[in-house]
Amino acid sequence: MHITDILVTGEPIIYGAMVSMALVGIALFFLLTYFKKWGWLWREWLTTVDHKKIGVMYILSALLMLFRGGVDAMMMRVQLAFPDLGFLNSQHYNEIFTTHGTIMIIFMAMPFLIGLMNIIVPLQIGARDFAFPYLNALSFWSFFFGMALFNISFVIGGSPDAGWTSYTPLSGAAMSPGPGQNFYLMGLQLSGIGTLATGINLMVTILKMRAPGMKLFHMPIFTWSTLVTCFIIVFAFPILTVALALLTIDRIFGSQFFTLTGEGLPMMWANLFWMWGHPEVYIVILPAFGIFSEVIATFAKKRLFGYNVMVWSMIVIALLSFLVWVHHFFTMGAGAFVNSVFSISTMLIAVPTGVKIFNWLATLYKSKIEFTVPMLWSLAFIPSFILGGVTGVMLGMAAADYQFHNSYFLIAHFHYVLIAGTVFACFAGLVFWYPKMFGHKMNERLGKWAFWLFFFGFHVCFFPQYFLGLDGMPRRLFITNVVEWLPLNVISTVGAFGMGLGFIVFVYNVYYSFRYSERETTGDSWNGNGRTLEWATTTPVPYYNFATVPYVDEIDPYVRMKEEGKTTFEESKVKPIHMPSYTGQPFIMMAFLGLASFGLVFEWMYVAVFGLLGGVVMMIRRSFDYDDGYYVPVEEIKRTEKKARGL
Amino acid sequence: MANSKKRVPMNHVIGFVLSLVMTLVAAWAAIGSDLPVTWIIIGIMILALLQAGVQLFMFMHVTEAESGNGHVPWNMMFHGFALAGIIVAGSLFTMSFGFDHDHGGGGGDHQQHEEQEQQDHSGH
Ligand code: HEM
Ligand SMILES: [Cu+2]
Numbered sequence: 213m214h215i216t217d218i219l220v221t222g223e224p225i226i227y228g229a230m231v232s233m234a235l236v237g238i239a240l241f242f243l244l245t246y247f248k249k250w251g252w253l254w255r256e257w258l259t260t261v262d263h264k265k266i267g268v269m270y271i272l273s274a275l276l277m278l279f280r281g282g283v284d285a286m287m288m289r290v291q292l293a294f295p296d297l298g299f300l301n302s303q304h305y306n307e308i309f310t311t312h313g314t315i316m317i318i319f320m321a322m323p324f325l326i327g328l329m330n331i332i333v334p335l336q337i338g339a340r341d342f343a344f345p346y347l348n349a350l351s352f353w354s355f356f357f358g359m360a361l362f363n364i365s366f367v368i369g370g371s372p373d374a375g376w377t378s379y380t381p382l383s384g385a386a387m388s389p390g391p392g393q394n395f396y397l398m399g400l401q402l403s404g405i406g407t408l409a410t411g412i413n414l415m416v417t418i419l420k421m422r423a424p425g426m427k428l429f430h431m432p433i434f435t436w437s438t439l440v441t442c443f444i445i446v447f448a449f450p451i452l453t454v455a456l457a458l459l460t461i462d463r464i465f466g467s468q469f470f471t472l473t474g475e476g477l478p479m480m481w482a483n484l485f486w487m488w489g490h491p492e493v494y495i496v497i498l499p500a501f502g503i504f505s506e507v508i509a510t511f512a513k514k515r516l517f518g519y520n521v522m523v524w525s526m527i528v529i530a531l532l533s534f535l536v537w538v539h540h541f542f543t544m545g546a547g548a549f550v551n552s553v554f555s556i557s558t559m560l561i562a563v564p565t566g567v568k569i570f571n572w573l574a575t576l577y578k579s580k581i582e583f584t585v586p587m588l589w590s591l592a593f594i595p596s597f598i599l600g601g602v603t604g605v606m607l608g609m610a611a612a613d614y615q616f617h618n619s620y621f622l623i624a625h626f627h628y629v630l631i632a633g634t635v636f637a638c639f640a641g642l643v644f645w646y647p648k649m650f651g652h653k654m655n656e657r658l659g660k661w662a663f664w665l666f667f668f669g670f671h672v673c674f675f676p677q678y679f680l681g682l683d684g685m686p687r688r689l690f691i692t693n694v695v696e697w698l699p700l701n702v703i704s705t706v707g708a709f710g711m712g713l714g715f716i717v718f719v720y721n722v723y724y725s726f727r728y729s730e731r732e733t734t735g736d737s738w739n740g741n742g743r744t745l746e747w748a749t750t751t752p753v754p755y756y757n758f759a760t761v762p763y764v765d766e767i768d769p770y771v772r773m774k775e776e777g778k779t780t781f782e783e784s785k786v787k788p789i790h791m792p793s794y795t796g797q798p799f800i801m802m803a804f805l806g807l808a809s810f811g812l813v814f815e816w817m818y819v820a821v822f823g824l825l826g827g828v829v830m831m832i833r834r835s836f837d838y839d840d841g842y843y844v845p846v847e848e849i850k851r852t853e854k855k856a857r858g859l
Numbered sequence: 860m861a862n863s864k865k866r867v868p869m870n871h872v873i874g875f876v877l878s879l880v881m882t883l884v885a886a887w888a889a890i891g892s893d894l895p896v897t898w899i900i901i902g903i904m905i906l907a908l909l910q911a912g913v914q915l916f917m918f919m920h921v922t923e924a925e926s927g928n929g930h931v932p933w934n935m936m937f938h939g940f941a942l943a944g945i946i947v948a949g950s951l952f953t954m955s956f957g958f959d960h961d962h963g964g965g966g967g968d969h970q971q972h973e974e975q976e977q978q979d980h981s982g983h
Contacts, residue, residue: 447942483950534945538953546953554953 261345270327284312293705305690306373313376335746338423349798351406357806358403365395372396380470398809411445437502448491500637512579525564551610558608585659589640600628621681647737652729669710750856801830874917
């Protein structure tokens with residue numbers, strides 16, 4: 213075996229990527245060594261179990277993936293606007309749309325939202341960490357190594373190329389030999405462990421660790437959306453786990469679950485995939501709804517209109533999301549009756565979604581709106597998302613879907629819901645809670661530039677795609693020099709670059725704000741408009757979050773606390789606080805499992821067995837680990853609080 | 860935490876060994892034995908039920924009493940069963956219902972045979 217056997221060779225773009233990856237790697241190594249930061253990296257980040265730090269790492273990874281997925285997208289758009297340039301060949305194009313889709317959903321949208329949940333949910337319910345902090349670190353590292361594994365595929369071994377849906381029989385061993393599809397299977401499997409564990413972890417945290425007095429129907433709406441999302445995760449992800457495992461066994465050990473031969477059922481993959489896949493799209497939209505609700509209520513300076521209805525509509529959406537999966541394969545050939553049933557259930561889902569839209573509008577109605585950057589993202593979300601929802605209902609009509617299916621109309625639909633929904637929410641949430649995380653706000657002027665560039669870029673990019681779809685342009689096609697399609701494709705590409713520009717301004721703003729933004733002095737960063745408990749903490753948030761946990765028996769408790777002059781520090785009530793200790797075990801355990809997955813990708817069984825054994829040894833160590841954490845002494849709490857509050 | 864040091868959780872050890880043994884027996888039945896297929900399937904099914912029993916009674920909280928606010932372990936299990944129902948019934952519904960091979964005068968069937976034949980020819 214020679215190194216060139218597994219490195220991808222012959223593509224100038226990939227050589228460029230290899231060189232730049234190596235350069236970045238060397239630069240990081242050099243910087244960390246030069247500034248003697250290795251110890252810091254290990255002590256402060258790699259071994260942390262603090263939910264706030266883990267959240268920051270999630271968000272950083274997600275931004276990195278947004279960049280990677282974004283570059284994939286730009287490359288596809290260049291190919292489509294200038295088809296005669298021969299920029300990408302068909303194989304390369306296939307690999308790029310596959311990694312783009314997978315990365316954006318699994319390694320960008322979910323970790324971004326999970327990162328925000330990590331940081332904000334415990335603060336919103338008055339908890340000092342997750343229910344299982346060790347498990348939380350484990351989740352992050354499983355996601356991280358899964359992401360790393362998936363991302364190296366394009367330089368080592370070759371990327372998967374069967375679409376993010378990875379339909380069999382195409383993705384089976386017979387038609388996609390080699391490691392490509394294995395990267396998909398193992399990357400998703402590894403990171404899926406983390407997602408499932410986070411689902412359970414947050415569910416327990418929210419159900420068991422709320423501040424005294426806080427009933428479920430007192431919880432902030434973002435926490436509610438997280439809880440509902442966790443239920444979907446816990447019920448939907450096992451289906452993906454099983455489907456991935458079956459396909460892995462098919463590919464690596466030669467079984468025949470999804471093969472064409474040996475009475476396999478290739479269509480069963482599509483069925484299982486979408487049984488997870490549709491709930492998955494709700495996993496990434498419900499937290500987004502939660503974020504928008506928080507932002508809109510804060511800057512409309514009103515209690516969220518119809519709080520109870522908002523909660524119930526989320527619960528109904530969650531239930532319905534398990535009953536519509538067939539709408540992704542109406543054209544597979546089930547009879548008219550089956551399609552009709554799922555057509556109706558699909559359209560039903562638009563009802564609770566519409567209810568939510570009206571509630572947001574009613575919250576805004578006659579309010580004094582403050583046009584901050586997070587509010588701009590949230591306001592832009594409403595009309596944009598409606599366009600996505602309406603076209604979703606069009607797709608939901610089974611008969612019409614025979615025309616729309618797998619055309620650019622579908623592409624436009626899901627980008628309208630995923631970008632205008634999830635991505636806008638990620639930006640809104642990040643800007644909104646940024647001061648809580650980093651102690652300073654993002655610059656508003658640059659933030660507005662980023663917003664307007666991204667917003668216009670988005671519509672210019674995806675609106676024409678509805679019409680491309682209606683003109684018959686199919687998805688996943690790299691030859692598009694059909695004269696009728698060309699003008700719209702060029703417009704769309706211009707829009708895509710507008711979004712890219714917006715992203716660059718956003719990232720520059722991170723740097724700019726770090727250098728120049730005023731440091732926060734109070735915890736209630738948005739002109740004192742905070743309504744929920746996270747704004748009651750000081751900035752920066754002490755690692756134990758709350759010196760004393762307030763008693764809560766209403767929605768938006770911080771509004772009253774401010775009126776009554778109360779804080780989360782009642783000196784007389786301070787007691788020693790029990791905190792979990794940092795540990796390197798999660799990192800090491802998941803590194804072993806990452807190695808095992810890497811071995812399985814190339815079907816090097818010795819590596820796989822070694823990695824798995826390492827993982828098992830780490831689990832056994834964990835079983836006999838009686839570290840109960842430590843207590844923060846009262847003196848230290850008082851000192852920290854007085855300093856933070858300037859008392 | 861404190862009492863976890865006191866004694867070995869025998870219940871869990873036995874359950875763990877049992878579930879490993881049953882898994883190995885199932886694997887052997889499928890890969891190594893010469894039993895007729897029907898018996899293998901029946902045997903695996905029975906093992907699966909026993910396996911579920913071990914998990915539920917020796918590891919999960921079926922035997923636990925109702926907790927403070929009236930939550931019984933069956934609560935969550937009910938959701939699990941509902942989901943399993945959706946997956947199994949739903950798959951059967953979408954995967955086998957309405958793929959009409961026998962309707963419309965068997966036209967579909969006919970075509971399939973022809974394709975099959977063509978493929979056979981080109982294969983030789
Ligand atoms: C009003 C609510 C919605 C309805 C009625 C709806 C309906 C549909 C239908 C029928 C399809 C399949 C079309 C086809 O393949 O021909 C589809 C695809 C899709 N939808 Fe939606 N949708 C809705 C909301 C959402 C939301 C909120 C998201 C995610 C945030 C989403 C993400 C997607 C994705 C990713 C696909 C395409 C998957 C693929 O084939 O690669 N949809 N939608
Ligand atoms: Cu769907």
